[in-house]
Amino acid sequence: MSSLEIPSTFAMEDVRRTVLDNGLVVLTKEVHTSPIVTAMIWYRVGSRNEELGQTGKSHFLEHMLFKGTERFKKGQIDLITLKNGGGNNAFTSHDFTAYYFNFAADRWDVALEIESDRIINCAFDPEEFEAEKKVVIEELKTGLDSPWGLLLQEQEAAAFKVHPYRNPIVGWLQDVERATVEEQQAYYRRYYHPNNAILVLAGDFETDEVLTKVERAFGSVPAGAPPPPMLLKEPPQRGERRLIVRWRSKVPRLAIAYHAPQIAHVDSYALQVLGVVLSEGKASRFYQRLVEREQSVTFVSAEYGESKDPTLFHIRAEARGDHSIEEIETSIYDELGRIAGGQLNEHELDRAKHQMEAHFILSRERTLDQAILLGQIETLYDLDYIDSYLPRINAVTAADVAAACSRYLNEDSRTVAVLLSDGSEPVEDDESEAG
Amino acid sequence: MKPAELGVRRAFEVHSHVLNNGMKILLVENPSLPTVSLNASVLTGARYDPESKAGVAIMASRLLDEGTQTRTSFEIADAIESVGGAIEADGSFERVVVSAGVLNKDVPLGLELLADLLMRPIFPQEYVDKEKERTLAEIASAQDRPQVVAGWAFNELVYQDHPLHRPSHGYPETVERIERNDLLDFHEKYFLPNNVVLAVVGDFRVSELLPNIQDTFGSWRARPIVFPTYPEPVRQSGKRKKFIRMPAQQLNIYLGHLGVRRTNPDYYALQVLDTILGGGAGFTARIPQRLRDELGLAYTTFASITMTAGLDPGRFVAFIGTSPENMRLATEGLVNEIRRIREEPVTAQELQDAKDYLTGSFVFSFESSPQIARFLVHADVYGLGFNYVVKYPEYIRSVTIEDISRVARMYLDSENYTLVVVGPVDGAQ
Numbered sequence: 066m067s068s069l070e071i072p073s074t075f076a077m078e079d080v081r082r083t084v085l086d087n088g089l090v091v092l093t094k095e096v097h098t099s100p101i102v103t104a105m106i107w108y109r110v111g112s113r114n115e116e117l118g119q120t121g122k123s124h125f126l127e128h129m130l131f132k133g134t135e136r137f138k139k140g141q142i143d144l145i146t147l148k149n150g151g152g153n154n155a156f157t158s159h160d161f162t163a164y165y166f167n168f169a170a171d172r173w174d175v176a177l178e179i180e181s182d183r184i185i186n187c188a189f190d191p192e193e194f195e196a197e198k199k200v201v202i203e204e205l206k207t208g209l210d211s212p213w214g215l216l217l218q219e220q221e222a223a224a225f226k227v228h229p230y231r232n233p234i235v236g237w238l239q240d241v242e243r244a245t246v247e248e249q250q251a252y253y254r255r256y257y258h259p260n261n262a263i264l265v266l267a268g269d270f271e272t273d274e275v276l277t278k279v280e281r282a283f284g285s286v287p288a289g290a291p292p293p294p295m296l297l298k299e300p301p302q303r304g305e306r307r308l309i310v311r312w313r314s315k316v317p318r319l320a321i322a323y324h325a326p327q328i329a330h331v332d333s334y335a336l337q338v339l340g341v342v343l344s345e346g347k348a349s350r351f352y353q354r355l356v357e358r359e360q361s362v363t364f365v366s367a368e369y370g371e372s373k374d375p376t377l378f379h380i381r382a383e384a385r386g387d388h389s390i391e392e393i394e395t396s397i398y399d400e401l402g403r404i405a406g407g408q409l410n411e412h413e414l415d416r417a418k419h420q421m422e423a424h425f426i427l428s429r430e431r432t433l434d435q436a437i438l439l440g441q442i443e444t445l446y447d448l449d450y451i452d453s454y455l456p457r458i459n460a461v462t463a464a465d466v467a468a469a470c471s472r473y474l475n476e477d478s479r480t481v482a483v484l485l486s487d488g489s490e491p492v493e494d495d496e497s498e499a500g
Numbered sequence: 501m502k503p504a505e506l507g508v509r510r511a512f513e514v515h516s517h518v519l520n521n522g523m524k525i526l527l528v529e530n531p532s533l534p535t536v537s538l539n540a541s542v543l544t545g546a547r548y549d550p551e552s553k554a555g556v557a558i559m560a561s562r563l564l565d566e567g568t569q570t571r572t573s574f575e576i577a578d579a580i581e582s583v584g585g586a587i588e589a590d591g592s593f594e595r596v597v598v599s600a601g602v603l604n605k606d607v608p609l610g611l612e613l614l615a616d617l618l619m620r621p622i623f624p625q626e627y628v629d630k631e632k633e634r635t636l637a638e639i640a641s642a643q644d645r646p647q648v649v650a651g652w653a654f655n656e657l658v659y660q661d662h663p664l665h666r667p668s669h670g671y672p673e674t675v676e677r678i679e680r681n682d683l684l685d686f687h688e689k690y691f692l693p694n695n696v697v698l699a700v701v702g703d704f705r706v707s708e709l710l711p712n713i714q715d716t717f718g719s720w721r722a723r724p725i726v727f728p729t730y731p732e733p734v735r736q737s738g739k740r741k742k743f744i745r746m747p748a749q750q751l752n753i754y755l756g757h758l759g760v761r762r763t764n765p766d767y768y769a770l771q772v773l774d775t776i777l778g779g780g781a782g783f784t785a786r787i788p789q790r791l792r793d794e795l796g797l798a799y800t801t802f803a804s805i806t807m808t809a810g811l812d813p814g815r816f817v818a819f820i821g822t823s824p825e826n827m828r829l830a831t832e833g834l835v836n837e838i839r840r841i842r843e844e845p846v847t848a849q850e851l852q853d854a855k856d857y858l859t860g861s862f863v864f865s866f867e868s869s870p871q872i873a874r875f876l877v878h879a880d881v882y883g884l885g886f887n888y889v890v891k892y893p894e895y896i897r898s899v900t901i902e903d904i905s906r907v908a909r910m911y912l913d914s915e916n917y918t919l920v921v922v923g924p925v926d927g928a929q
Contacts, residue, residue: 098532099867131782140793143782148853150860153782169860199796206749207799207821210923212644313747314644316637346586347565347577357573360630363637385637416582423584427535427601430868491649492745494925 088260102268121236258289522694536702555670561591778803
């Protein structure tokens with residue numbers, strides 16, 4: 066086996082981790098290639114923390130954080146971003162909620178002022194809340210109009226019976242419709258504290274100077290009560306689950322999900338390698354078999370992503386021509402059986418490792434990407450994960466991949482979701498006025 | 501805080517060369533990461549496809565890596581993926597792009613594969629058949645996305661007989677008609693060194709790379725090219741409307757008309773206009789502020805005329821995705837904002853904010869090697885000049901309130917437009 070020759074260029078020695086007295090974790094990384102600073106704040110709250118009947122709260126909260134505080138009125142955050150030639154956005158996942166600003170290095174401090182204000186002073190104007198609810202509902206509907214959005218939502222709800230990963234991040238429509246500003250505000254108070262947050266700064270600055278600014282901006286924000294722990298655990302699945310979703314499409318789609326472990330689990334590295342072996346690039350197993358040889362799909366993907374709690378290993382494929390879902394499934398299971406049976410060769414394994422290594426380097430060029438990596442890993446697990454990642458991937462053997470494949474990707478722990486036509490047809494109407 | 505005065509600080513020296521066969525080489529050393537980004541653009545595309553065989557350019561692009569005189573499809577994939585690199589071939593209306601990302605030590609391999617794909621593709625019959633089937637399947641799959649269906653219908657109505665009326669990958673019936681010989685002809689006609697721009701950005705030395713490029717591409721023979729011509733697209737008079745019923749949660753609404761070329765001297769004034777009307781940071785522009793933030797009609801709504809400006813005129817598009825009961829409110833909202841920016845001058849504050857945004861955020865377009873490589877090709881194709889990174893803020897700063905009113909009246913129309921609505925139109929109000 067060849068070893069990975071390139072040293073990790075994501076130099077963790079440049080990263081400094083500081084904890085303020087109020088518990089705020091501050092991660093700083095100087096990057097002097099462009100005069101840019103990315104400022105992110107991460108909260109350890111996402112849809113996994115939501116109670117039944119109250120789904121979608123974390124995501125809704127993310128929207129409300131742009132609707133103003135006493136100091137920064139509605140619209141001000143975007144306006145400040147505009148005037149300073151910056152960019153801002155936010156995203157919510159099962160495990161976290163994150164906000165970012167990208168600014169030129171000579172004017173980025175305003176991000177600290179905004180974040181240290183809205184961590185505690187979000188306004189929750191009832192009128193703004195109701196107006197934004199409509200926007201959130203439109204966002205939710207956009208997701209339902211996407212075939213994969215709908216299919217994966219139904220699949221997750223079937224694969225998890227107990228764990229909140231069963232709920233869509235944006236929430237169930239019925240929950241969002243009935244959400245109240247009081248509940249939303251209580252949720253904010255429970256989870257938005259410096260001791261439940263991570264500030265990540267990456268870019269063109271001097272660390273010591275920046276830490277003084279951070280202390281000035283955030284030092285006086287009081288720590289909150291520790292958020293309640295999330296105790297729900299998914300019981301083991303005892304047999305295949307299967308579901309059909311009827312939709313307007315004529316193209317059948319297949320989604321297979323297997324229960325898989327959380328980030329940094331000893332088997333998680335082999336599962337990541339497995340995902341790449343199966344579907345990354347045209348030389349990969351699924352591509353060669355399903356797209357090239359059997360021509361039964363337009364695309365096929367296999368993916369295992371890092372998450373806080375035990376998660377799913379996803380396989381997705383879109384049927385092509387007259388090929389049936391049964392035929393595609395059979396080939397997928399056959400290929401998995403071969404790998405579990407030890408038929409993965411060293412060349413394939415090496416290729417996958419090189420792809421993962423290069424991806425790790427190539428995808429960290431922008432300061433925003435670096436800040437996302439740091440924030441995500443600190444939120445989900447521990448920063449040590451970053452340094453140990455490539456060595457651990459490199460240590461994965463063909464036997465490890467076979468063992469992980471057979472242990473996790475087996476019939477009894479899979480949920481198979483199929484999207485099939487509901488028989489509807491589009492109808493067109495033309496109308497024109499001659500001018 | 502003083503307004504944005506930010507240049508692109510990173511050393512950005514462009515080494516520009518023309519090989520004896522006419523191939524343009526643009527190189528930028530960027531050692532911030534041990535990687536190299538290569539982008540070879542052939543200056544042809546779906547705009548030149550014959551109507552009866554629409555889809556030739558895109559199909560040819562996608563078959564470039566499916567077999568050459570020296571390598572099989574699998575050998576190409578395996579060679580690049582085994583070193584952790586990636587190579588991609590794809591086309592658009594005006595370009596065929598072969599791009600690769602590799603670690604610095606693998607640049608020779610990257611170049612060799614690029615040359616192989618550009619100079620020696622063989623379009624194996626087996627893969628032509630596969631690609632046809634696959635394209636048909638992908639068209640069928642794309643029909644499931646209301647926003648895509650709306651975009652296609654919108655282009656048909658706006659461009660009429662102009663080549664941009666069709667999807668770049670063609671229609672099912674034209675894709676069926678494409679033969680291997682059409683692809684070979686396409687390659688023979690346009691894939692010539694005098695029609696290629698190669699941009700390489702990343703961790704290398706020009707003095708070492710340039711001789712390597714010369715060796716790799718020097719033997720490629722130049723030939724004159726005759727490009728097909730077609731009539732100018734015509735701005736519509738009157739309204740054109742189309743409603744496509746599809747069971748869905750939301751209506752996808754496109755409203756607009758023919759736009760401008762990238763080389764239009766008013767491009768920069770229009771960029772400022774776009775920022776005020778439908779783009780910018782967050783929801784600061786008029787359309788998202790009014791229709792999303794105030795009325796709660798949509799999650800996604802925007803407008804732009806510069807986004808699609810290319811060698812051919814692009815489109816002015818105002819888009820909103822909204823629940824069916826909001827159709828009238830949403831459509832009127834879009835038209836009102838178009839009318840308002842035509843009839844009333846923008847405020848000095850709006851103008852200043854938009855300029856600060858555009859000049860300040862310009863730097864974010866040059867953060868990574870692939871971005872810089874794409875920019876180099878872009879700058880060459882549209883004749884922007886490599887001092888563009890210095891010039892751009894000046895272009896933007898010179899725009900006045902009067903310019904905005906003038907270009908709004910000249911290029912936007914709140915009466916003569918195309919409206920396409922896709923979704924549950926029966927429940928629409």
